[in-house]
Amino acid sequence: MEGTIVLYTYPAIGHIISTVELGKLILCRHGHQFSITVLLPIGFVDSHSISSYIDSISRSHPSISFRRLPPVSVDPASPPRRNGPVTFDFMRKNSANVLQSLRDISAATTVRAFIIDMFCTSALPIARELNIPTYFFFTSGASVLAAFLYLPRHFERSTKSFKDQHGVVLEFPGLPPLKATEMPEPTLDQDNPAYGEMFYICDQLAKVDGILVNTFEALEPKAVELIASGACVPDAPTPPVYCVGPLIADESSRGGNSPVGGQQDCLSWLDKQPRKSVVFLCFGSRGRFSAEQIKEVAVGLEKSGHRFLWVVKNPPGHEQGGGKGDVDLEALMPEGFLERTKERGLVVRSWVPQAAVLRKEAVGGFVTHCGWNSVLEAVAAGLALVAWPLYAEQHMNRNFLVQYMGMAIGVEQRDGDGFVSGDEVERAVRELMESERGRELREKLWAMREKAAEALGDSGSSTAALTKLAQIWSRRLS
Structure with a gap:
């Protein structure tokens, strides 16, 4: 193996499945170049279905290794807090574990790339400290990504919470307007600690080496072109976006979801x-x-x-x-x-x-x-x-x-x-x-x-995007 791709996921079954599907795609196309290690926090939303799913993947795809981080606990009851802030708190408390894991993996092999989902944004400073190229894996579509890239401008301009802006629509360059009251829950209330976390996440989206998106170019051509034009991040460079989807798990791989x-x-x-x-x-x-x-x-x-x-x-x-x-x-x-x-x-x-x-x-x-x-x-x-x-x-x-x-x-x-x-x-x-x-x-x-089928074919757009990424990762010096 020439090196390892480290994937860091939030430990909910849907996030884990999407992350593993990305790992499987990398191995399918470039398994001769890379192994896959998945960092998995534990102690918050652990379940039998997650354990069952991981055991199944470990048997069927031995080149994907799971590194369970030491347990971390949060106390959602003192005082009672909404789920969003607890989630972000849990992920931040894993920072020391992520740092140690990346050091351990780097001692044994070259970490070619560190790929994280949005809930794992608190790990970005760690990757920068270790000088590891870092990418977001955006599990929604390119259209939502375009809106999230621009969203910090609305955060900065808003004098009151979106939930209180009834009848107000938010304008995004090149996108349909969106009702302020229909934005995702963590963005609705400025008094909710999750609001600040979402501001931070959306701001950091444009500050990584690239963004992998679970979509394909023919599905969202306008959004892909819009992001590439720089309109979504008008005051800074836009990182390259790689459409690598559609990544869809078959029913047999969905851990605990049995009939x-x-x-x-x-x-x-x-x-x-x-x-x-x-x-x-x-x-x-x-x-x-x-x-x-x-x-x-x-x-x-x-x-x-x-x-x-x-x-x-x-x-x-x-x-x-x-x-x-x-x-x-x-x-x-x-x-x-x-x-x-x-x-x-x-x-x-x-x-x-x-x-x-x-x-x-x-x-x-x-x-x-x-x-x-x-x-x-x-x-x-x-x-x-x-x-x-x-x-x-x-x-x-x-x-x-x-x-x-x-x-x-x-x-x-x-x-x-x-x-x-x-x-x-x-x-x-x-x-x-x-x-x-x-x-x-x-x-x-x-x-x-x-x-959709053509995108993941041998000459498809998503296959080409992943090949370009693999070439970038392979050039990283050992």
Whole structure:
């Protein structure tokens, strides 16, 4: 081996999977040049699913080694703090462990590059101290990256919190305007310690050797060109951006997300449905709706008349007393709904193998929370989208998908709580499945499916970007 690429991830299963997929891609294309070491903090969000996943990857990809950092603890209860500040505090407390790990690895081999995700920004001064080239791995899209690169200018100009700027839209060069109140949670409240952390992260985005993005050039050409033009960082050089996606984990590699009960039966059910006839509704691991909202979705689906596969989780506060399968569908649905729709609809408790579902020929559209991994899975499957954002940067993704990329139909959400009426659910589903616009979206996404595959082909744009990076890393002196 000529050297090691060190990846540093936040220890949540979604972050770990994305980081490992990047490591697997590097090994697939350049494994003769590099080994991969993943730094993994422990003591905050450890779980059986994470351990199971790491053990599986260690067996299937022995060239990826995991270096577990010594345990670090934070006390979220004295005084009570929101999750964002605790997360950033936990990562900062790992700085000494990261420093020691990089020194240990450097003593045995040459660290060609140090690649970190956004939650790990506190490690940047350490890498600079050791003179190790450092890159961000941005797990959302290039459009969101463009906005985040420019966001420090809004932080500097804002005299009050975004959450209090009702009716105000934030302007970004070359991007659609974004509602101040729909920005990611850590940016909303100036009194939240996470606000300052996000300011720091966005400011540091432009101060690394490069940014790897989980997207591909044909998916977001305007955003890629916009960043390269320097418009997003008008007062300093913009680091090079490398689109290396779409990085999508197959279902077999997703550690602890095993089927519950008969939920694999949904695949058999889909095999019996007509081609492109089913609307699939799934809202991510954190996507929980109130009982009232669940009933409105049911009303809208029934009125739409279309076939559907719908993943339903317990409302917030109803998880106790059972596992994932403890969802009382009869209590949550309108009276008689399950019986009336049983010939054309299937409601599944808590979880389905999403990537496998999206690849089924029967699925004709996807109602999604706009998490970027879900968006990429839909693109890879060639499916048109209904965009229903819930949290994190998903409102930004919705705006870009609808207004900038022309790849989704957005739902209208009530100001304040994001509630969506049954009539709006019906409208969005009908527009996706029946209208001329829906047909155009399906054709566009089907064509994008081919471009996604081409990007990671031998002569694809993402392969070329990774090759360029490998050449840069190989030139680093031992």
